[in-house]
Amino acid sequence: MMSASMRKVQVAARNVQRRAAEYSGPEETRQASFFRRFGKLRAVFRRIRLFRIALTWATMSRMKFSRRQWLLAGTSLATATGALGFALPSLWHRGRNSRRRTTSWMRVSGGSMAPTLWGEHHLVNCRECGVSFKIDASPTGSMSQSDKAEFPCWHCGAALDRPTTVARPGQVIQVDPMQAERQLQRGDLVVVRVEQSLTVKRLLAVPGDVIALSPQIDAPPRLSCNGDFTHSVSLIPVDRDARRLHSRWNADGADWQRTDCRWQCRVTDQGSSRLTHTHRSVHAHGKAIEFLDDCPANPLLARTLFPVSTILLRLQVTSDGPVELRTSLGHRDVAAGCTHVEFEGPAVPLSIAVSAKAKSAAVILDDLTIDRRIDYRLGPRDDHALYPIELGPSEFYLVGDNVPISIDSRQFGPVHRDQIQGLVTEPSSWS
16 A cells, blocks of 8 residues: 555656646756757757756655665765766767768769769650660760760660750769778779869779780770779660560571560470570661670760670570570570579670470570670770789779760879778679
8 A cells, every 4th residue: 555645745746747847947948058069968868857857856855754765865866977977978979970980972973883873864765665764964974065966775776856854863872981991892882082073983903903904906905903804793785675576586497486575485305496686786777796885874975886795694484394595605404484594604696595304395585685794994095005003002993884984093093092082882783
């Protein structure tokens, strides 16, 4: 049973709390302005309501307590006050340091990192093939340097009107500030300061690496790092069979039939006839040609196109039995059902053949997609005599994924670590 005196204490405490909640005097205003200086602790102290606690303590002081109870209460209050006094400066400085190292946000400007990161751009829809793609709209891009009213679709070659609407703003990226203990790796996306301006680039090489050139005569040389030719995981589209009314895949025999943009065949253990791909460039008036380094982000950029080194073939295989899929990039055993298959290899003419593991199997090939990797190579005006380059202890070599228009270490040379302002925390597109 609760005594009458304890009930009186509880009732008095509730009344004091109710009156304190209705009271907002100058004392509380001064306390709020004082604790506002402590950043994240502000919300904590506003919940404590020191003024309400003080009124409650004053009311309870009128009650009768023993000397032992008063001594325990005073000791607890002194301990809490001392601990708070020691903790406040530490927490305040820690909050200031964390604010200094806090993650920042940056809007991408320019098209030097397309298609990985986009600055100002337009979204274009082709009326003929239905393909949607982005084009660079920055002041240094091909759209600003040409007065043409039309440009060809990268996929089907249909004439598209030049966008007249306001360009979409650049992509917003998350940037972590640089710290002395952070180790940068090849392929990282970084924000670097060059000539009093900030730009986003990719690290091709780190301190101690050697940048050399490939021995090519008929094309600008590719850049290699320690003898390896690196590629970005960011892909540039080459062909989308599902978007074509007339496919660029041709069957060598009558067993393959194309219906609703899907190739169907009844195969046996002796194999099927081949599907062969014929690449045609919209910049070569639809003539059969090898895979070239066309960049859909720069539709009006006048430049010479060069052969690419690596392509990817992706497709969906649906069969009612196990089959073997053979392509010019490799072969693979595919189980019954629906399977997504991917091949990567040198840019050679593509072909596909299927054979059944049992007597026969019905096979459907769908969503045939061809992409290419980004080749980092020197421009026509870059100085070849500077290579090979061995990076110093604090030097980094930067490149842009939009190779034809990017201004990077190929022009201004390696950069010092002090010029790197932060690390882009978007998923790194690199292999």
